[in-house]
Amino acid sequence: MTDSKDIQVKEKTEVANPAEQTKPGPVFSPDVDIFENDQEIVLLADMPGVKADNLNIDLRENTLSIVGDISPSENADEEDILIEYEIGRFVRQFTLSEIIDQGSINAKLDNGVLRLTLPKVKKAAPRKITVSAA
Amino acid sequence: MMFRRYFGVPDWSFRRRVEEFENLRKQLNFMNDAFMGVAPGRKAGVFPLVNLTEDKENYYLRAELPGVKSEDLDIQATGTTVSLSGERKIPAENDGAKYHRREREAGKFSRMMSLSSEINPDRVKAALADGILKVTLPKSEKAKPKQISIK
CATH class of the missing domain: 2.60.40.790 (Immunoglobulin-like)
Known part of the structure; x- marks a missing residue:
């Protein structure tokens, strides 16, 4: 990461076809970083305005879904002058290729950034099989 | 006249048509913004929004x-x-990290x-x-x- 670079403006990506939404309003796809090392998969997601109580993380089979609900922060008597970004729920799903140790998943929400640590299940040590000629 | 308009200088008329498409695209974007409740031409394009x-x-x-x-x-x-x-x-994360996605x-x-x-x-x-x-x-x-x- 270079320090001197200026951030370019990027609009939130609205999900075109969110499946089975029961609440009205726009749905956005959060920006994520995903990386893995030998022990775990780590996912970082930008979800501004989402509080820990309103964040739902669900891992079923090998589909990971993250849903963040937003409560509007504006008071009723405020009038809009300039609206550059919209507010809506954050929804995103991932398919994981590794087997995850479900018991030790760790999620932290710090200042609008979710950090989700998914530890991999330790595989059996590779065993070399020798074939003996009959 | 008709002949010249439709069959004369091919590359020139082609460029005209591309321009027309570009204008149409701009108008559609403008209309889209207007319907979505975004005041047209008011976004500064500077982070943060x-x-x-x-x-x-x-x-x-x-x-x-x-x-x-x-x-x-x-x-x-x-x-x-x-x-x-x-x-x-x-x-920065540890050296062993292999990235799948980097959007932030x-x-x-x-x-x-x-x-x-x-x-x-x-x-x-x-x-x-x-x-x-x-x-x-x-x-x-x-x-x-x-x-x-x-x-």
Whole structure:
């Protein structure tokens, strides 16, 4: 990461076809970083305005879904002058290729950034099989 | 005339048609923005995107800045302008990390906004919670709306 670079403006990506939404309003796809090392998969997601109580993380089979609900922060008597970004729920799903140790998943929400640590299940040590000629 | 219009100088007419498509595209974007409730041509195109609202007492400026710490933010206000600058840092992960996706961006930003009426810069308040910055800019006494009673 270079320090001197200026951030370019990027609009939130609205999900075109969110499946089975029961609440009205726009749905956005959060920006994520995903990386893995030998022990775990780590996912970082930008979800501004989402509080820990309103964040739902669900891992079923090998589909990971993250849903963040937003409560509007504006008071009723405020009038809009300039609206550059919209507010809506954050929804995103991932398919994981590794087997995850479900018991030790760790999620932290710090200042609008979710950090989700998914530890991999330790595989059996590779065993070399020798074939003996009959 | 007809012959020349449709079959004359091919590359010239081709360029005209491309321009027409470009114009059409611009018009469609404009219409799309207008229907979606976005005031056309009002986006500054500078990070961070802000929402500005007002009530009788204050202006409220909101910006989505997930992961930006308050010590990395610099907010300055004068009579009619607010400037917002800072840096978004994403700490480097360990060397063993292999990335699948990298969509979050780090870097510096600075933005200046003009307000339509005067504020009281001494009483400006800013709060950062859950990645959203909210700056409360109290209007100066002169700029507040006055109720006029009819005698």
